Amino acid sequence: MNSGTSSPQSRSPVCSSPPKYAELELQQLERIPPPKHPVKVLLLENVHQTGVSLFEREGFQVELLKTSLTEEELMEKIKDVHIVGIRSKTQVTKRVLENASKLLAVGCFCIGTDQVDLEAAERLGIPVFNSPFANTRSVAELIIAEVVCLSRKLFDVSKGCHEGRWLKSAVGCHEIRGKTLGIIGYGHIGSQLSVLAESQGMNVIFYDIIPVLPLGNSTPCKSLEEVLSNADFVTLHVPKSPQTANMIGEKEIKLMKKGAYLLNASRGTVVDLQALANALRSGHLAGAAIDVYPKEPKANGVGFETPLQNCPNTILTPHIGGSTEEAQQMIGEEVATALIKLVKSGSTVNAVNFPNLEVPFTPSSHRILNVHKNVPGVLRDINEIFASRDTNVKAQVLGTTADIGYLIVDVDKETSEEVKEAIASLKPSLRTRILY
Numbered sequence: 001m002n003s004g005t006s007s008p009q010s011r012s013p014v015c016s017s018p019p020k021y022a023e024l025e026l027q028q029l030e031r032i033p034p035p036k037h038p039v040k041v042l043l044l045e046n047v048h049q050t051g052v053s054l055f056e057r058e059g060f061q062v063e064l065l066k067t068s069l070t071e072e073e074l075m076e077k078i079k080d081v082h083i084v085g086i087r088s089k090t091q092v093t094k095r096v097l098e099n100a101s102k103l104l105a106v107g108c109f110c111i112g113t114d115q116v117d118l119e120a121a122e123r124l125g126i127p128v129f130n131s132p133f134a135n136t137r138s139v140a141e142l143i144i145a146e147v148v149c150l151s152r153k154l155f156d157v158s159k160g161c162h163e164g165r166w167l168k169s170a171v172g173c174h175e176i177r178g179k180t181l182g183i184i185g186y187g188h189i190g191s192q193l194s195v196l197a198e199s200q201g202m203n204v205i206f207y208d209i210i211p212v213l214p215l216g217n218s219t220p221c222k223s224l225e226e227v228l229s230n231a232d233f234v235t236l237h238v239p240k241s242p243q244t245a246n247m248i249g250e251k252e253i254k255l256m257k258k259g260a261y262l263l264n265a266s267r268g269t270v271v272d273l274q275a276l277a278n279a280l281r282s283g284h285l286a287g288a289a290i291d292v293y294p295k296e297p298k299a300n301g302v303g304f305e306t307p308l309q310n311c312p313n314t315i316l317t318p319h320i321g322g323s324t325e326e327a328q329q330m331i332g333e334e335v336a337t338a339l340i341k342l343v344k345s346g347s348t349v350n351a352v353n354f355p356n357l358e359v360p361f362t363p364s365s366h367r368i369l370n371v372h373k374n375v376p377g378v379l380r381d382i383n384e385i386f387a388s389r390d391t392n393v394k395a396q397v398l399g400t401t402a403d404i405g406y407l408i409v410d411v412d413k414e415t416s417e418e419v420k421e422a423i424a425s426l427k428p429s430l431r432t433r434i435l436y
């Protein structure tokens with residue numbers, strides 16, 4: 001396992017000037033007193049250096065691993081960690097979260113957050129952040145490229161040339177202009193792909209479970225089946241969920257036109273790969289491009305296996321839809337900034353499982369954070385604790401979900417450990433932090 005507790009000589013110099021977005025966001029935090037204790041950050045799956053540098057610029061202690069970790073490995077390493085950063089592989093389960101007594105937040109340096117038990121994190125008072133847009137264009141561009149490659153059997157003929165075989169033929173090769181692209185999941189990626197495909201002269205139809213604005217001349221379909229039976233290329237851009245598990249199996253593939261193509265860069269649980277391999281080998285489908293798999297290796301190396309290996313006109317990629325320098329840099333910046341803001345100011349803006357709150361810093365104020373079960377009377381009890389100690393509340397923001405309340409309070413005097421304990425010992429309290 002490649003690991004590197006980052007030390008000055010082992011990595012590029014800490015970024016002296018952070019990226020523009022981060023600079024503006026973090027400038028507002030500069031007047032906030034630094035955390036009282038060292039902040040330990042564990043970053044897995046090769047999170048981009050931009051994120052590492054931003055944490056180090058704040059004086060946080062960063063351990064950077066190139067691989068994902070198993071549940072057991074993560075339970076061990078997370079014990080004294082305040083921030084954990086992952087990408088799409090590492091599973092942050094309920095067991096891991098219950099074992100992470102010091103954990104303040106989880107950062108998904110990607111779009112998907114299905115790898116985190118969000119409900120468990122919420123109930124334990126741990127906000128989870130992601131980067132909802134930064135790599136969407138990278139995925140959309142990959143799909144457009146693969147549509148052309150599949151339509152021209154590019155990978156097979158190129159492999160032939162590398163192996164000394166000259167396989168010149170127009171048979172089964174087509175322009176994509178005028179062909180129909182069927183998009184399943186018309187969200188950030190699907191909608192961008194819709195625009196790119198139409199710019200290539202394709203017709204676009206799509207299916208989504210919620211009403212969405214059709215961009216350009218794209219046409220919404222009433223069912224998944226309608227897309228499958230009318231599209232020349234079917235591409236999947238849905239999240240991992242119980243509803244999308246195996247949503248494309250033998251029955252759905254049979255509904256697709258003979259000679260159609262299937263592309264999946266969403267999640268490996270969405271397509272039954274054995275059914276897809278059978279359809280490719282029988283000639284029912286003319287090709288496929290798959291970037292995600294039910295089981296994916298935790299690190300780069302050999303030994304990856306899938307039923308699709310050696311299927312005709314089949315592009316296999318190692319979950320690289322979001323793997324561009326631009327996307328990873330933006331993600332590193334966006335998620336690291338959100339986590340630093342959480343640690344220093346209690347901001348939960350952009351958290352996916354928490355009320356999104358933020359309170360501007362005011363000099364001579366002292367900030368306490370409290371997460372509690374969402375039951376009546378908590379605010380009254382906390383304010384009573386302040387009032388009975390002649391402490392004046394200068395600012396107070398409360399946000400709630402069905403299960404929790406998140407409270408940011410600024411008071412006019414430093415909060416003693418006694419006051420913190422009084423708040424923390426209220427029955428509904430889940431977490432209480434004195435920030436400054």
Ligand SMILES: NC(=O)C1=CN([C@@H]2O[C@H](COP(=O)(O)OP(=O)(O)OC[C@H]3O[C@@H](n4cnc5c(N)ncnc54)[C@H](O)[C@@H]3O)[C@@H](O)[C@H]2O)C=CC1
Binds near residue numbers: 136184237244266267
């Ligand atoms: N291969 C890769 O490297 C990457 C993969 N992804 C995956 O792509 C997924 C989609 O990304 P975004 O477009 O940003 O997400 P998004 O949340 O913007 O869009 C997902 C869309 O799918 C729709 N949807 C959900 N369940 C559905 C169903 N059963 N049938 C039809 N539509 C359904 C939603 O209503 C939503 O409009 C992510 O959840 C992630 O799992 C994202 C980035 C990179």
Ligand SMILES: O=C(O)C(=O)COP(=O)(O)O
Binds near residue numbers: 088113135
């Ligand atoms: O953004 C996502 O959800 C992805 O699937 C990207 O995954 P990765 O960051 O490349 O492990």
